[in-house]
Amino acid sequence: MRYIKNPEHPNIPICKYLRAKASYVPDMQNEHYMEIHYPYDQFYCLKTLHNVGPDDDVVCPEDCLPQRACYEPLRVPTLFAEGNDGGTGSEKT
Numbered sequence: 436m437r438y439i440k441n442p443e444h445p446n447i448p449i450c451k452y453l454r455a456k457a458s459y460v461p462d463m464q465n466e467h468y469m470e471i472h473y474p475y476d477q478f479y480c481l482k483t484l485h486n487v488g489p490d491d492d493v494v495c496p497e498d499c500l501p502q503r504a505c506y507e508p509l510r511v512p513t514l515f516a517e518g519n520d521g522g523t524g525s526e527k528t
Contacts, residue, residue, distance in 0.1 A: 437511040443497040448508035450499040452481040452488070480505075 438448030455476035478495045480488045482505060488494050489505045499506060 438508050441496050441499075443495075444500065447500060448510070449496065450503075450505075451507045451509040452505065453494060453496065453499045453509075454479055454481055 441447045441449045455478055477486065479486055480494045480499075482489050483494075486494050488499070488503065490503055492498060492503065501508075
C-alpha cells in the first residue's frame with residue numbers, strides 16, 4: 436500500500452485529514468503533492484475545518500503525526516496504484 440508523503444517527515448505518511456487552503460483534494464497520483472503547498476499555505480483539519488485539530492493542537496505537516504489520537508495516514512487507493520490505469524484500457528503491455 437502506498438501513502439502520500441509528509442514533506443516535513445518523509446518516512447511518515449501525511450494525515451488524511453490535513454488539507455492546505457490551496458488544495459482541497461489530494462493529488463493521489465503524486466505522493467509528494469503536499470510539497471507543492473508546503474511551507475507557504477495555510478493548513479486546516481477536515482475534522483474541525485479549522486487550523487486546530489480535534490485535540491486542540493495546531494494543524495500542519497510537522498505536527499500532524501501518528502502520536503496524535505486523531506491521526507490517520509492518507510493511503511493511495513488501489514485505483515491510483517502504480518501501473519493501474521483506472522480501467523480505461525490504456526495500460527501498457
